[in-house]
Amino acid sequence: MPQSFAQLDPGLGLLRHVALLAEGGAADPDELDLLARQIEAGFLLDVAPENVWPEFSRGLMGAAPGRMLHYLHEIGALEQILPEVDALYGVPQIAAGPAGVDLGLLIEAALDDAARIGAPVSVRFALLTKDVGKSDSPREHLPAHYRHIERGEPRLLALAERLGVPQECRDLALQSLHECERAQKVSRMRAGSLAMLLERNGAFDAPARFDLFINVCACDYRAYPGRSGAAWPKARLIEAARLACLELDAPPRDIEALREARAAAVALALSSCGES
Template sequence: MSRRTLRRGFAMAFGPDSLFDYGQTDPGLSVLRMAALLAEADGDPDEETLDVLFEQVEAGHLVDADPAQMWPELVRGLMSPAPSRLIKTLRDCGALVEILPEVAALFGVPQISDGEEEVDLGEHLMRSLDAAAKGGTPLAVRFALLAMNVGKSDSPREHLPVHYRHVERGRPRIEDICARFRTPAECKALALLALAECERVHRVSKMRAGPVALMLERLGAFDAPERFQELMMVCASDFCAHAGREGKPYPKAALLEIALKACAEIAENDLEARQSARAEAIARAFRSERWASEVG
């Protein structure tokens, strides 16, 4: 496939001036660039455009492409109004398995859901990215959604749709993705935090004030509030990706916000005393019967 043919494919989708600098673009990078551009456009690519991309992938142009040079194009697609189109286009032309094999492996893998039916992790990933885009979330949040479930792709079949020990499998994979693309430190940090904590946040209960206090400390709510808020965005986007929840408020974020405000005036220097005071304050805020029965 010649550069002239590929340029024609871009021009058909975006107009004759869309790749005025194409001559400076590596053929492998151009595949990801077009997928990123498609994520910014309305509608899906036509068959001819996908054929152009597929032939570029088949020709092996992605094999030697530098992931670090791909990163700006990946960022462009993730920060678009419809990041799912980035993932879908890359998958449809066979590029996703070359660029992000850890993400490609999630398609077809089931996960338990609150509804009657299981969800496909790959499809759920795309919906969560679009939910994050609608919320105007920063890059770190969208990258965390992209990466946080990669440990679930090879869960033992006998355990599905439950994913035991996916955190242990996911951590080195996220670290490898971040090393390949040379992602910013904040992207890696939030992705690893989401891997470890997102499902715990989904399960948080107002009946357990002590664990909530410890969770807030673990999540950095007191000393790293920006990262804590970004994690809430990750969890909310993941929540809204489930059927029937699109656009709905995330109740666990509201619960943790109540707990955080309850601890605002606590200033004990002793760690044990501080944790105990926070748990008591949260229990009062939650009107926790569990706490009352334990201390009564």
């Protein structure tokens, strides 16, 4: 480990070293073996959870956060600092093939895509944690994950509290846990349901938060095999629906009337997009 890490707690220095290894490309297997032995020797056992986040988030904001996560999992460090995320490795997620895709590998790919587009830490944390309720989905239903949101919310909140994660990261992660899968299905939604999805996610009153959520959804989409670098196809529909709602000539003051007007505007927009 470089001498420049001498001022750090050994465990925190190890985390920084792994992040730098990831940015350097493929790591030497012997070096990973050494790091694994250091984990086994207890390098992380005395690190306070609240001290993990500043160092981990530094790597999360690096150029190769997915590879960093992979190395942390491989050497046994992820199990100690983020057991909720580590438990997702080996769990299948529905994809094109009958066997599904390993959730851990999907998270790695999503994080690297977030780095590619320069996404902020809140987007990366959301991608890291939004699926934590899927680790113990009933085996007979895999690769489907029924009721994972109910399981995931308390885990995500406990994880964020333990590490002292900033509130804006917690909020976007929780929003993504509840809404990302819905956003991936917008082409099958009724116009009223799509208008409500826009409302819930800040499209009308919190556009900056809405844009971050859209980034989460797009990175999540591109994480799947064969989609690297592709445009998220649902983004066009969502933006058309959002603009249709914002362009209402005289929006009603009554909330229910406003929602009805938005639904009608969305229906017209989807029809023009060939999605009616």
